[in-house]
Amino acid sequence: MITSDFTTTIIVDQSPKEVFDAINNVRGWWHGEIEGSTDKINDDFDYRFKHFHYSKQKVAELIPNKKVVWLVTDSDLTFTQKKNEWTGTKIIFEITETDGKTQVNFTHEGLTPKFECFGDCSNGWTMLIQESLKNLITTGKGVEVFG
Numbered sequence: 001m002i003t004s005d006f007t008t009t010i011i012v013d014q015s016p017k018e019v020f021d022a023i024n025n026v027r028g029w030w031h032g033e034i035e036g037s038t039d040k041i042n043d044d045f046d047y048r049f050k051h052f053h054y055s056k057q058k059v060a061e062l063i064p065n066k067k068v069v070w071l072v073t074d075s076d077l078t079f080t081q082k083k084n085e086w087t088g089t090k091i092i093f094e095i096t097e098t099d100g101k102t103q104v105n106f107t108h109e110g111l112t113p114k115f116e117c118f119g120d121c122s123n124g125w126t127m128l129i130q131e132s133l134k135n136l137i138t139t140g141k142g143v144e145v146f147g
Helices: 016-024 118-139
Strands: 006-012 033-036 044-049 053-063 067-077 090-098 101-109
Touching (some): 016 118
Antiparallel strands (some): 053 067, 067 090, 090 101
8 A cells, every 4th residue: 555644664673562662751752842641542642842843642552562653632833834734643653573673663644745844744753763762762862853
């Protein structure tokens, strides 16, 4: 199936459990202000980055060591004409183990090239997943990717 949703993948040596735990340690890799609980089904948490980005996520699915899904229930992107572009989209982490390595397939379902923020948001996600989350998984410390 061909999709235009934003996706990126990382592969690490750590176990699926270590990867799952790192993803759920949202404050460890998604830098900005995070309020609320992020690690139980139906938890709600707010994310804010300066005055540019606000979004509210509901933990919609948690399958230990396999999958994490957040539903974006509210959003306000100050740099786009349609401020609530993210509302109704899903942020999905799928974890698989192959040949002693763990792969994370990240998809922001609904974040497509038709979105005004697609370029900025896909670049942001790439840095967050490829750099900050991967670093948190492999070294125990996320990195600041937005100055």
